[in-house]
Amino acid sequence: MLENNSFIEPSLFGVFIQPNSIYCGIHLAKVHLPDQCAFLGILRAGKVIPIQANPEIYAGDYILAIAVHPMMVPALKVTLKKIHSVYYSLSNCLLESRPNYSQNYYFELN
Numbered sequence: 001m002l003e004n005n006s007f008i009e010p011s012l013f014g015v016f017i018q019p020n021s022i023y024c025g026i027h028l029a030k031v032h033l034p035d036q037c038a039f040l041g042i043l044r045a046g047k048v049i050p051i052q053a054n055p056e057i058y059a060g061d062y063i064l065a066i067a068v069h070p071m072m073v074p075a076l077k078v079t080l081k082k083i084h085s086v087y088y089s090l091s092n093c094l095l096e097s098r099p100n101y102s103q104n105y106y107f108e109l110n
Contacts, residue, residue, distance in 0.1 A: 011073045014043060014062035015080040022082045023057045031057075033065070034075040040064040 017023060023031055028039055028051060041050040043062040049055040057063065063080055067073045 008069055011067045011070050012040075012064075013067075013073070013077075014064050015077065017057055017059055017061045017063060018081075018083055019059040020083045021057070021059065022084060023063075023080070024059050025056065027054050027056050028063070029054045031080075034072055034079060036068040036072045037076045037079075038066050038068075040066055 028042065031039070033039070039051045041048050041053075041064050042055050042057065043049075043064055044055075044058065044060070048064070065076055065080065067076050
């Protein structure tokens with residue numbers, strides 16, 4: 001029989017992919033995970049896409065992952081929740097709505 005100390009229960013969870021995630025548009029196999037962690041697949045529109053299919057990650061997906069040791073859960077969540085520092089989308093760019101200063105204003109400041 002296994003001793004209590006020799007068995008550690010793995011942690012299963014899903015991470016929602018935000019529109020500004022650094023992983024949008026790349027394949028699941030290209031994401032590097034911390035030690036003792038692995039992908040199970042992606043949950044998209046109520047269907048599970050297994051890791052063997054190497055799906056491309058889209059905003060709105062849930063990445064399904066496992067941490068073999070519970071101490072690795074925070075590192076795994078931080079890894080999978082990385083986002084771009086500036087919100088952007090393909091349909092609009094917030095940088096275009098910033099004030100447009102003329103060159104005269106720039107030279108007056110310097």
